[in-house]
Amino acid sequence: MAEYHFSLPFIGNIVRNRMKNIEEIKKVNFPVLIIHGDADTIVPYDLGRRLFDAANLPKRFYTVKRAGHNNTYELGGKAYLEIVESFIQEALMLDEISH
Numbered sequence: 001m002a003e004y005h006f007s008l009p010f011i012g013n014i015v016r017n018r019m020k021n022i023e024e025i026k027k028v029n030f031p032v033l034i035i036h037g038d039a040d041t042i043v044p045y046d047l048g049r050r051l052f053d054a055a056n057l058p059k060r061f062y063t064v065k066r067a068g069h070n071n072t073y074e075l076g077g078k079a080y081l082e083i084v085e086s087f088i089q090e091a092l093m094l095d096e097i098s099h
Helices: 021-025 045-054 072-098
Strands: 032-037 059-064
Touching: 021 045, 032 045, 032 072, 045 059, 059 072
Parallel strands: 032 059
Antiparallel strands: none
């Protein structure tokens, strides 16, 4: 992420807290919901998509139009809540089936 925000070739060597989300999400073995604003200036939208692509199934990606990093809930409105609710319902059904 530091390399994205600061275009200095050596910045990756300075930053100590490395977030290896792409590698880590491959270890997740339960349903994943990624909600991302397409106007996010903190975590670029394409990084959210790459994270989703690397995740195991079952997974869902929901784009909130014109939303940044911290206002997806506000701008998502009723549709946002419906996505979250349906995701939880599906995850619970999968859990019941697997037990």
